[in-house]
Amino acid sequence: MNRQRAIQEIIIPLVVAVIFPAAQNSQLLRIWGVNPNLAIVGLMILTIIIADYFRFFIFSGLLILFLKILPGFEIESAALLATALLMKIIKAISPWSVFLSPVLLIIMGTLVFYGIADYAFIFQEPGIFLRELAYNIVLGALAYLGLSAIYEEAR
Amino acid sequence: MRAALKALLIFFILGVIFYKNSFAVASLSLSSKLQSAFASPILLITNLFKSSSFVEQMTRLQMENQSLQAQLTRQALGRGSEDDFLKAKVHAIFSFNNKGSFTIDVGSLSGVKEGMVVVVAKDVFVGQISQVSSDWSEVRTIFDIGWQIPVRIGLKNTPALLLAGVPPAISMIDKARVPDLGDDIFTAGRGIPYGLKIGNLKNMRDISGNPFKEGDVALPYVIGELAEVLVLLK
Numbered sequence: 001m002n003r004q005r006a007i008q009e010i011i012i013p014l015v016v017a018v019i020f021p022a023a024q025n026s027q028l029l030r031i032w033g034v035n036p037n038l039a040i041v042g043l044m045i046l047t048i049i050i051a052d053y054f055r056f057f058i059f060s061g062l063l064i065l066f067l068k069i070l071p072g073f074e075i076e077s078a079a080l081l082a083t084a085l086l087m088k089i090i091k092a093i094s095p096w097s098v099f100l101s102p103v104l105l106i107i108m109g110t111l112v113f114y115g116i117a118d119y120a121f122i123f124q125e126p127g128i129f130l131r132e133l134a135y136n137i138v139l140g141a142l143a144y145l146g147l148s149a150i151y152e153e154a155r
Numbered sequence: 156m157r158a159a160l161k162a163l164l165i166f167f168i169l170g171v172i173f174y175k176n177s178f179a180v181a182s183l184s185l186s187s188k189l190q191s192a193f194a195s196p197i198l199l200i201t202n203l204f205k206s207s208s209f210v211e212q213m214t215r216l217q218m219e220n221q222s223l224q225a226q227l228t229r230q231a232l233g234r235g236s237e238d239d240f241l242k243a244k245v246h247a248i249f250s251f252n253n254k255g256s257f258t259i260d261v262g263s264l265s266g267v268k269e270g271m272v273v274v275v276a277k278d279v280f281v282g283q284i285s286q287v288s289s290d291w292s293e294v295r296t297i298f299d300i301g302w303q304i305p306v307r308i309g310l311k312n313t314p315a316l317l318l319a320g321v322p323p324a325i326s327m328i329d330k331a332r333v334p335d336l337g338d339d340i341f342t343a344g345r346g347i348p349y350g351l352k353i354g355n356l357k358n359m360r361d362i363s364g365n366p367f368k369e370g371d372v373a374l375p376y377v378i379g380e381l382a383e384v385l386v387l388l389k
Contacts, residue, residue, distance in 0.1 A: 024250040027379030033321045035252055054161050061168035069247040069258045070286075070293060073173050076251060081172075114253065121253035125300055128252050128321055 008151060013050060013059040016042045021066035034128055036135040039067055039080055040109040044102050044140050047087040049151050060084040079116035083109045106140040107133065214380055218276040221375040225278035225339065225352035240277065240385040241265055246291065248379060252321060255298025256282070259384060262290045272347055272387040275376055280342050280351040281384055292386075296378065297323045297353065304347065308356055309338030317353060317372070325356065328368040333359075340372060348387065 020042035023029060029036050042063050050056040064080045087105050094101055110133050114122050122129050243259035261267050271284045273294045286293035295302065302319035313332040317340070318324045325340065334356055342351045352375070359370040 021250075025247055027248060027250070027377075030379070035250055037251065054165075057165060058168065061172060065168070065172050067250065068172065069249055069256075071288070071291070077172050117251070118253040121300070125253075125320070128300075132252050 008049070009055070012150070013046060013055070014062075016045050017059045017062035018066060021063055024067060025069075031135065032131065034131045034135060036139050037110060037113070037132055038139070039063060040083065040106055040113060040136055041140045041143055043080070043084045043087055043109060044105045045143055045147060047084070047091050047105060048102060048144070049147060053088065056084070056088055076113075076117045079113045082116055083112045086112055102140050102144040103137055106136050110136055214376075218279065218376060221352065222276035222278045225341070225350075239388040240274075241267065241388050243273075243292075243384050243386055245381050245384060248381075253300065255296040255300070255319065255321070255378075256285065256293050257296065257378070257381070259292050259294060259386070260290065261386060262288045262292050264289050266388055267292050267386055270346060272351070274351060274385050274387060275381065277385060278350075278352055279375055280347070280353050281376070281381070283347065284386070294384070297372075298378065304342060304353075305344040306340050306353060307343045308334040308340050311338075313338075314343070315340075315367075315370075323354075323372050323374075325370040325372060326367065328359065328370060330366065330368055333368065 020038040024035065024038040027035060029038070043060060046056055046059050046063070050059065060081070064077050064084075067080070068074060068077060087109055090108060091101065091105065094104075110129075111122075114129065241261055243261040246258040246260055248257040249255065259273070267284060267287055269284050269287050273281045273284065275281050280297075282294040282296035282299075284292050285295040297304070297317060297319045298321055300320045304317040304319070306315050306317045306325070307313060308315055308325070308328065311332050311334055313329050313334045314327070315325050315329070316327040318326050328334065336356055336359060338356045340353045340356055341349075342353060343349055354372040354374040357371050357373045359368050362369055
């Protein structure tokens, strides 16, 4: 495997799978009391840069694992797993433009995640939900711009 | 053969994510170590080359100061301090916005029970134990949307209600006994020891059509910087 391929196929997905959950858990990116959902942003990145389903599952699984705060079953882990699979399927069949795709994936991912993990939250705290969604879209767009310099699939 | 190995790896990862065993606890420690490793460079940048150990010392001193102030308030209110504490390390903080909780490294084997109160520096309220296992517990904090705690404000003992959330807010401040900005907010609810400091009152305001005032809470700690807490055993 040459160096560029190793960076694209192993290093960058590994960085996303390990660093994004650590940043999420660190609470350091909190703005006006709202945390970004770097898990959704990370899953969007992995959806775009990894074509192979098996490798996508491995790196998504690592990302979900590093977000756990309790041993055993957590509804959030199940929600993220479902969100990851849905993102992968939607990306494969989506007719959207290359640029719209990450934004729509993030919107869909955030909705699906909270729809499974805690749907009441969307209606009880719409302000916080929308702020998080906006934050996720901005971070996702920035990540996508960075990716398009490295990956052919993101152009 | 390759397909079998792939299937094995998939089951292994699913097992690690969902199966309740000690490996998952190790992943919590790794997660909190990664969190600290990630936090330190950011702290270095944001605190202009101050080392994270120096920031920790400052945070600890600040908390001790808050605790001493809270103790004075409790004594003024006629509440003594004969509590029994269990030290606990914070494993990880719930990172999504729909819930405000964190996990600590003590559980039922150390005498922890559901409903016990968790404090910082002995007199500053952080939360309440919501879930207990043998060697870990989950703590519900005042960022957990939907939790309401009766409180009192300042030495006028103004009754009010803490609305937990992002951010937490104070509601139903009695207009007949308006507190001063900066006054201590302390616990006055059932199941929680009376007089534990929550924070200080800031930004009080009138709401049209509402007979009460509302306000915001200035917390004496940053939830993301908590490394150690105390569980009130008694």
